[in-house]
Amino acid sequence: MTQTSDATRSGVLVLDESGNVKFQSGLGERADVRGTLLGLRSQLKERRLFGIDVDGTHCFVLGWRGPDAALFLIHAGKREDTLLDFVGSVDFAYAILNHLVSSPYEGMTVVDDKAKIRFISPVHEGFFHLGTGEAVGKPVTEVIENTRLHEIVQSGKAEIGKIQQMRGVTRVVSRVPILENRKVVGAIGQVMFKAPEQLQQLSLEVNRLRDEVAQYKREISGLLNRSTGLDQIIGTSDAIRQLKADLAKVAPLDVPVLVIGESGTGKELVANALHSLSARHGRPMVMVNSAALPASLAESELFGYEPGAFTGAERKGRKGKFESAHKSTLFLDEVGDMPLDLQVKLLRILQDGVFERVGGEQQRFSDFRLVSATNRDLGQMIQSEKFRLDLYYRISPVTLKIPPLRERLEDIPAIVQGFLASLSSRNRSSVRFVDDKVYGYLQSLKWPGNVRQLLHEVERAAIFSDGTTIRVEDFRPSALPGMSPPPPPVTIAPPAATEMRAAVESVEESLIREALQRHGGNKKRVAEELGISRSYLYKRLRSIEEAV
Structure with missing residues (x-):
């Protein structure tokens, strides 16, 4: 049986209620096949599709059981047949296959290699006003308008998710060629969606679910890997270790903080760390550069405005920075450059969080945590009456001072290495290494522009570098104070x-x-x-x- 001939690959067996053979042919004439099917006869209810093994040959069996007899149609298959695996594993395989060809939701049309209809599902017959089997044997182009099944048979290429007009109705269909021994033997056309709107709705739903999953991933990632902001403040000097320790203590406290330090020392990094370590980290920090606020628009930028408050105002009005910072942190940078008249208006909202939009009368409330920063000497400004003393008390219950770079020169190697790694990750530079002599050279300079100036010079040196290593010779003389030209190349002195x-x-x-x-x-x-x-x-x- 292991080498079954074409003449014996099929068979029929009919058994009466007593198990006696009423008819047999082909594979049904074999005693071992009859014995196997006789044992399965009692398991038949009405119809069943299943598989059996006979001397190493796997066979499909379709069985019917009536009141007086049982009928078995037998066909030998191949061990690698997926269909045989399916039939052998699922005892209700017949019901599944019957559903696929008769589903009222998915019309199906099957054509042979001549593009003639071999099967059309009942729901399709009803749609085209055809009687049962009426379309069988006809060219598909005579039955279904705008079909392309005849072209699929010729090309052997599938078409998925295509729009097709049929009897004035739009459908989304798929057309798939069927191959046997690498030869196209037919094609199947099937309705995927009854209207493009269904496909669009499904796409919207998939996108919505994808967005939800992405949001959950971001939240989980934020919980597991949320940066405290301290890792952005690079250095191991005593001054930086003390600053980080102070930040860890102050950040959880919901009190205003004044950050003072020279230009370029990293006041914004400190503000970010205060926000990231606070209970308000779930909302983005709102930043205001006081020095960049136009005098005519400063009040509307900070407090917002009502519709029609002034010429050019947005029709729906606009939130101000304080309102946007509700339940978050407001970073007021360069607070020493704020005009005196605006300082007065700032006092009230800092006292109780209450304010009014420009052009409005309704009182609004904002619960924000204030972090201010300046490179000015506020004490001297207070003496010269350029900064209000009462405002100073409001913004500085806690004051943090950032050390200038000249007081922590030992941090320069770590700052340079971290910056070069950042440039490389953003594909802005191929430089990854630093010659040891560079650190001594950089530590010999005064750096009036602090870390910002250092990063500027390092990036410029990386641009001029010919390889992957920065050398002293790659630094160019700067017009900025504190930047002297690099020393000449080392030579043997006379x-x-x-x-x-x-x-x-x-x-x-x-x-x-x-x-x-x-x-x-x-x-x-x-x-x-x-x-x-x-x-x-x-x-x-x-x-x-x-x-x-």
Whole structure:
């Protein structure tokens, strides 16, 4: 049976109620087949499609059972037939196949390789006003208007989700070629959606669900990986460690914070850390640059305005920054540059959160946490009556000072490395390495522009670099104060130059020793008096100690 001939690949077997053979042919004549089907006869209710194994050959069996007899149609299949696996695994396979060809929701048309109809489902027959089997044998183009099944048979290429007009009705259909032994033997046309609107509605629903999943992923990612903002403040110096410790203590407290520091020190990073570590981190921080507020529009920007409040106002009105910061953090940058008349109007909302939009009379309330920042000397401004003392008290229950870069030169290597990694990740630079001499060079400069100036110079050096490593020679002279040109390339000095260098070092040593005596060993004051960086001072002290 393992090499069944074409003549014996099918068969019929009819058994009466007593199990006696009433008719047999082909595979039905085999004793082993009769024995297997006799055992299955009692399991038949009405009709069933199932599979059996006979001497290693897998067969499809379609069985009917009537009041007086049972009929079995047998066909030998192949071991790799997916249909046989399906039939053998699902005892209600017949019901499923019957549903696929008679479903009232999915009309189906089957054509052969000549594009003649071999089957058309009942729902399609009703749609086209055809009697049962009336269309069988006719060319599909004579029965279904705008069909392309005849072209699918010729091309062997499927068409999915196509629009088709039939009897004045629009349908979304699929057309799929059927292959046997790599040859097209027919095609199936099937209605996917009864109208394009259904497809559009499904697409909208899928998009909605996709957006929900994306939102949940963002929320979960935020909970698991939410940055505290402290990781953006790079450095391990004593000053930075103290700043991070203060931030961790202050951030959870719902009190106003004033951040002071020179330009370029990273006041916005500190504000972000305060917001990220607070209970208000779920809403975005709202930022206001006081120095950039136009005098004529400052009030409307901060407090918002009602419809028609002034010429050019939006028809629906507009929320102001304070209103947008409800349940969040308001970062008031460059607060020292705020005009005096606006400072007065700011006092009330800072006291109780109540304000009115421009052109409106309705009182509104905003629950926000205020973080202010400035590089100005507010004490001096108060004395010169350029900043209100009462406003200062409102914004500065807690004050955090950011150290300038010249006071934490040991952080420069970490800042540079982190910045280069960021440039590389954004494909803005291929530079990833730094020559060791660069750090000493950068630490010898004064950096009046602080970290912002450092990053600017490093990015410019990365642009001029010819390879993947930044060298001292890649830095260009800057017109900014504190940026001296790079030293010339190191060469072997002649004896006269060596003597001169020794003389210079001797003078430096004398000046350093005298300054140390005057300032009682205070290295910070010594460096300031001599106009050198503390890192260079430490380097010279080490060389002096080694010489001794």
